[in-house]
Amino acid sequence: MLNYPEIVEQLIDELRTLPGVGRRAAERMTLALLERDNDSLAMLGGIISAIPEKVWRCPECGAMAEKGELCEICSSPRRDKSLLCVVEGMPQLFSVEASGQYSGTYLVLGGHISPVDDRFESRLNIDGLQKKVSSGEVKEVILALSSDVEGRATAAYLAEMLANSGVLVSRPALGLPAGANLSFVNAATIGAALRGRTVENPE
Amino acid sequence: MLNYPEIVEQLIDELRTLPGVGRRAAERMTLALLERDNDSLAMLGGIISAIPEKVWRCPECGAMAEKGELCEICSSPRRDKSLLCVVEGMPQLFSVEASGQYSGTYLVLGGHISPVDDRFESRLNIDGLQKKVSSGEVKEVILALSSDVEGRATAAYLAEMLANSGVLVSRPALGLPAGANLSFVNAATIGAALRGRTVENPE
Numbered sequence: 001m002l003n004y005p006e007i008v009e010q011l012i013d014e015l016r017t018l019p020g021v022g023r024r025a026a027e028r029m030t031l032a033l034l035e036r037d038n039d040s041l042a043m044l045g046g047i048i049s050a051i052p053e054k055v056w057r058c059p060e061c062g063a064m065a066e067k068g069e070l071c072e073i074c075s076s077p078r079r080d081k082s083l084l085c086v087v088e089g090m091p092q093l094f095s096v097e098a099s100g101q102y103s104g105t106y107l108v109l110g111g112h113i114s115p116v117d118d119r120f121e122s123r124l125n126i127d128g129l130q131k132k133v134s135s136g137e138v139k140e141v142i143l144a145l146s147s148d149v150e151g152r153a154t155a156a157y158l159a160e161m162l163a164n165s166g167v168l169v170s171r172p173a174l175g176l177p178a179g180a181n182l183s184f185v186n187a188a189t190i191g192a193a194l195r196g197r198t199v200e201n202p203e
Numbered sequence: 204m205l206n207y208p209e210i211v212e213q214l215i216d217e218l219r220t221l222p223g224v225g226r227r228a229a230e231r232m233t234l235a236l237l238e239r240d241n242d243s244l245a246m247l248g249g250i251i252s253a254i255p256e257k258v259w260r261c262p263e264c265g266a267m268a269e270k271g272e273l274c275e276i277c278s279s280p281r282r283d284k285s286l287l288c289v290v291e292g293m294p295q296l297f298s299v300e301a302s303g304q305y306s307g308t309y310l311v312l313g314g315h316i317s318p319v320d321d322r323f324e325s326r327l328n329i330d331g332l333q334k335k336v337s338s339g340e341v342k343e344v345i346l347a348l349s350s351d352v353e354g355r356a357t358a359a360y361l362a363e364m365l366a367n368s369g370v371l372v373s374r375p376a377l378g379l380p381a382g383a384n385l386s387f388v389n390a391a392t393i394g395a396a397l398r399g400r401t402v403e404n405p406e
Binding site (some may be wrong): 002003004005006007008010011014018019020021025028029031032033034035038041042043044045046047048049050051052054055064065066072073089090091093094097110 | 205206207208209210211213214217221222223224228230231232234235236237238241244245246247248249250251252253254255257258267268269275276292293294296297300313
């Protein structure tokens with residue numbers, strides 16, 4: 001089998017570490033990059049190298065923001081500072097925003113607790129959360145963690161940590177996803193949806 | 204909707220231009236890159252920027268090669284220099300190599316002729332092909348172009364160009380792809396496969 005030049009092999013290996021990119025996709029992307037002219041490659045390389053100079057974590061909430069500035073949400077006067085939504089990372093923050101149902105602020109944890117992880121407190125933005133909660137401005141913390149094992153472990157840890165903080169701690173409802181045929185919904189979800197059922201004809 | 208920092212938006216736009224990468228995939232990849240530390244980003248950015256210094260087109264055949272060197276195939280004494288396989292680009296070269304059925308050399312065109320393209324001769328490696336053919340070493344040129352419209356147009360153009368060159372000009376057989384159920388094969392392919400049928404019991 002033919003060998004790639006060394007730098008090409010390096011680039012394929014790097015691209016493979018990105019989410020959703022396997023060996024074949026990384027090869028396709030690399031071969032496409034090899035067709036580019038020097039300026040185009042210098043620009044893409046420059047953009048990636050420049051990320052640390054241009055982007056940082058918002059010092060208020062941990063979301064990504066232009067370096068030197070608060071993020072768009074923390075700097076907006078229209079966001080409700082008494083509501084704090086804890087999310088694992090930026091993709092989750094974007095998902096909550098896309099719902100159009102949330103006008104509070106966020107705390108981006110930067111990950112979740114996994115069962116084999118005993119140093120998570122240094123890695124996750126727990127300090128930021130405690131600072132927010134002790135500021136007195138926050139009245140309710142919504143633990144919008146994923147409903148998988150790691151997300152539930154993280155939510156349980158944070159719920160315990162905040163139990164006596166004087167702020168309301170809540171979690172999004174578990175239940176049927178919108179548009180789901182009941183026959184395709186797993187038993188745990190149906191159980192949660194039944195336990196959390198809502199009354200349609202309140203007196 | 205939330206805006207990304209400017210450089211993040213730029214990176215998403217750049218990644219979207221890669222094959223098989225849509226807006227959502229580009230966003231996922233970008234968010235993953237934002238989690239990386241400075242060293243990791245500098246390395247990836249450096250690799251991409253350094254491609255023009257490290258890789259070039261083989262001066263013999265146009266395939267990618269370590270800068271300053273012939274490609275692995277042109278520099279191999281085991282490859283048959285009398286056979287020349289014309290391919291559109293590196294992905295197609297790798298596909299032919301992967302078949303294990305070819306031991307000649309290549310000429311990488313760097314693209315194909317498209318119907319709206321009147322300046323292809325400056326863009327495609329036509330000069331390289333003519334130099335190879337007039338060197339006297341080549342006995343057969345295999346036009347291994349794709350069997351789509353552009354590939355057929357390119358093959359027709361090259362076949363005419365080489366008609367009186369004194370070398371044999373051939374094309375890969377059209378026919379059923381291996382492992383195909385006849386009911387899923389399109390009519391044009393079945394027609395070509397019938398016209399090109401081979402005799403199972405030669406006298």
